[in-house]
Amino acid sequence: MSASKVSSVVHWFRLDLRLHDNLAFRNAINEAENRKHVLRPVYFLNAEKINISGINRLRFLLQSLQDLDDNLRKINTRLYVFKGKAVDCLPNLFKQWQVKFLTSQVDIDPEVVEQDEAIEKIAEELDIFIVRRVQHTVYDFNAVLRKNNGSVPMTYQKFLSLVQDIQVKEVIYINKQISDCCKATDFDCKDFDVPFLDQLIANDRTNLSECKYPGGETEALKRLDMYMSKKEWVCKFEKPNSSPNSIEPSTTVLSPYLSHGCLSAKLFYHRLKQVENGRTHTMPPVSLLGQLMWREFYYTAGAGTENFDKMVGNKICTQIPWGKNxxxxxxxxxxxxxxxxxxxxxxxxxxxxxxxxxxxxxxxxxxxxxxxxxxxxxxxxxxxxxxxxxxxxxxxxxxxxxxxxxxxxxxxxxxxxxxxxxxxxxxxxxxxxxxxxxxxxxxxxxxxxxxxxxxxxxxxxxxxxxxxxxxxxxxxxxxxxxxxxxxxxxxxxxxxxxxxxxxx
Structure with missing residues (x-):
């Protein structure tokens, strides 16, 4: 890889593996085109995470990345995939690519937050401008916390009362062709391609089950359309009445697409509202919209609670003397x-x-x-x-x-x-x-x-x-x-x- 003499704009894909409702990526596109900079959408495959991930989850991620790359190529750009932690890779890329602008989404996982802080410090020293957007949830969880005087709403109903008058912005779509001037000289380099599953894992794949839920934005939108067309089913959905042991899922199974960012929670929200509009329907917490709001509730709690994923040092968690066996x-x-x-x-x-x-x-x-x-x-x-x-x-x-x-x-x-x-x-x-x-x-x-x-x-x-x-x-x-x-x-x-x- 030779050093680039052209300044670059980088969008760091993380939990936003999609083109719809991706304001941070659109910011990157606009900046690159306005300044005639190279646009580089990147993703970092953390080897430590790969080693602990189940093979199904890894397969879903790789399928999602390949679909993202396919969709990026349709608008005249591509995905650059790197193996390693972002905090280890980005400092070198900042210098090599002459990066001037970095966009990404906000995350609340403590490991990611710590990594972001380290990267921000390096970027500041190199005079790189950073833009981060909240786009993994329907609501800005920090805004919800501020509305509650900085405290975590400890009940679902309290959370609903806090967000009931917050207007959810419409979803944007990125489908315009990106200028050729934003292409890098290494655009066709195979070194950055999405790897195959067998390139990342050495263990036996004979036990890999049939792929029931293919990853990617394309599949996510297809699945969303399929379920939103079942208007009566959506309006009558009640969580307690679905079956935990049906052979085929009795729910939408859109959650993997939401968690990987293949589907925008905001788009799901708007589509549900469209289906419910003018029709008799179930209500939160048991409705489909209610299920989406549980996700928002936990995001808000997680954003406002130190050590949220641990018992010790977690102020909202009852301390219980669990055993070890x-x-x-x-x-x-x-x-x-x-x-x-x-x-x-x-x-x-x-x-x-x-x-x-x-x-x-x-x-x-x-x-x-x-x-x-x-x-x-x-x-x-x-x-x-x-x-x-x-x-x-x-x-x-x-x-x-x-x-x-x-x-x-x-x-x-x-x-x-x-x-x-x-x-x-x-x-x-x-x-x-x-x-x-x-x-x-x-x-x-x-x-x-x-x-x-x-x-x-x-x-x-x-x-x-x-x-x-x-x-x-x-x-x-x-x-x-x-x-x-x-x-x-x-x-x-x-x-x-x-x-x-x-x-x-």
Whole structure:
């Protein structure tokens, strides 16, 4: 790579892998064309993140990057992909490309914030102008916090009251051809192409499942159009009435596209409003729009809370003396707990990278306050590795909620790993798909195979303790003990808060 003598404008794609609703990128285009600078859209593949990501998530990311590159080429530019951390790569690129202007989006992940601060310092020394836009959410979370006097709204309803009169701007689209003068001399260099999956991972790909949800803006908009055309379905959608164990998803599965930035949350908001306009429809929190607002709620909480993804040092999180049991954690993560419904969910997560939100409720409660008494932070790490729609703020917020550490405090309401799944799938079709060892079990025993007589186990071809594990805990007994532990933890936290209050 030879040093460039032409000044450059760089747009750093991160969680905005799209051309629609990308004001930061349009700012970069305008700056490059007005000043006759080279335009360089870049993306950095962090090797550390690749090493911990599940293969499904990595595949989704690469598909999204390839689609982004394809769409960029349609408007006469391209994506430059680099392997490494932005904080390590950008300082050299600043000098090599004679960068004068850098645009990107605002993020709240502490690792990213720390990286941004380091890059800003370097850019300032080199007299590089930086523009960052809030474009991963419907609302500017910092503006919402200011509206609440700098405090985090601790309830969903409080959040809704804060944003009810905020007007959401219309979505912009970038489709105009970019001037040839903005092309770099290395435009056709293959070194910057989006890598293939097998170029990044060395492990066996034979277990890679069928790609159910291809990544990219093109697929995101196609999926959005498909669901928004089902106006009656959208208007009648109620979160509690969707099925966590249907073989085909009973929700939109737009979350991976939102989390990677292939779909703008603002566009989703406007399309939902269009469908609801003039029609009778369900309301937040159970409506589809309500689901989008949960995302906004957690982003606002994450932006305003130090150590949001940890228990210690997190002012909104109840301090609970969770236990440590590596064997139980591993059994949960690999789907071998002996509870078929829990195991089916965790295996679907590992195989496909996505599980229904109510299924997430089930396994999160099981890991934490329900059965295993293991910290929600451990569960959050597993979800980070495997979820296609992993999102820093939503992951931490949901885990705190489901472990009754914050936002939700009815810790005595515990999901049953037996009864909950039966409500929507009494014959266990979901279990038979993801826990095939049990596929020949009678429906009577599919959720509780340990209750089947030995003769039935043998006939079904799977003896418990041999072909499928015994239960690692007894739910009926352990969840009652854990409720008592939670009660004690709440009592201790209440006493601590009382001691910290200033005396009058």
């Amino acid at each position: 590596p064997e139980h954690l591993k059994a949960w993560a690999e789907g071998i707990t002996g509870y078929p419904f829990v195991d089916a969910i965790m295996r679907q997560l590992k195989q496909e990278g996505w599980i229904h939100h109510l299924a997430r409720h089930m396994v999160a409660c099981f890991l934490t306050r329900g059965d295993l008494w293991i910290s929600w932070e451990e569960g959050a790490k597993v979800f980070e590795n495997y979820l296609l729609d992993y999102d820093w703020s939503l992951n931490a917020g949901n885990w705190m909620w489901l472990s009754a550490s914050a936002f939700f405090y009815k810790y005595f309401r515990v999901y049953s790993p037996i009864a909950f799944g039966k409500k929507t799938d009494k014959d266990g079709l979901y279990i038979r798909k993801y826990v095939p060892e049990l596929k020949k079990y009678p429906s009577e025993y599919i959720y509780e195979p340990w209750k089947a007589p030995k003769s039935i186990q043998t006939t079904a071809g799977c003896v418990i303790g041999v072909g499928y594990p015994k239960r690692i805990v007894e739910h009926d007994k352990i969840h009652k003990e854990n409720i008592q532990k939670m009660s004690q933890a709440y009592k201790v936290n209440k006493e601590r808060k009382a001691m910290k209050r200033p005396r009058s």
